[in-house]
Amino acid sequence: MPPLEAAKEAGITAVDWVDERTSLSGATRWILFRKIPRGTNWFYTLGSATLFAFLSQAVTGVFLAMFYRPDASGGAYESIRHVTNDVFLGQFVRGMHKWGSSVMVILVFLHMGRTFFFGAYKYRAS
Numbered sequence: 001m002p003p004l005e006a007a008k009e010a011g012i013t014a015v016d017w018v019d020e021r022t023s024l025s026g027a028t029r030w031i032l033f034r035k036i037p038r039g040t041n042w043f044y045t046l047g048s049a050t051l052f053a054f055l056s057q058a059v060t061g062v063f064l065a066m067f068y069r070p071d072a073s074g075g076a077y078e079s080i081r082h083v084t085n086d087v088f089l090g091q092f093v094r095g096m097h098k099w100g101s102s103v104m105v106i107l108v109f110l111h112m113g114r115t116f117f118f119g120a121y122k123y124r125a126s
Helices: 003-022 024-032 042-067 075-085 090-118
Strands: none
Touching (some): 042 090
C-alpha cells in the first residue's frame, strides 16, 4: 500500500475510533446540517460574533491580569512594558485585547440595531 493511502486509512481509523468512544458525529451533523428558516441572513450571526468577542476579551484579560501590577509609583508601566517586551506572545495578546474591545463595542451596537430594526424583540405566535 502506498504511504499516502496508508496515512489516509490511518486517519479514517483514528476518527472512527474517537467517534466510537465520544459519539461526536451526531452532534456535529446536527450543528452543520440543520435546517435554517427562510429569511435568515448574515445579520443573524451578530449575536454569536459578539459572544466570541466577549470570550476573547475574557481570555486575553485573564492572561494580561496575571502579569499586571497596579502600582502608582511606576510599577504599572513596568509591568505593561514587561508583558509587551518579555512575555512570550505578550504583544500579540495585548493587541488582541485592545482591538477586541473596539470590535466588541461595534458588534454590540450592530447587534442592538439589528434587533431593533428587524423587530426581533416582538412576540410572534408560531
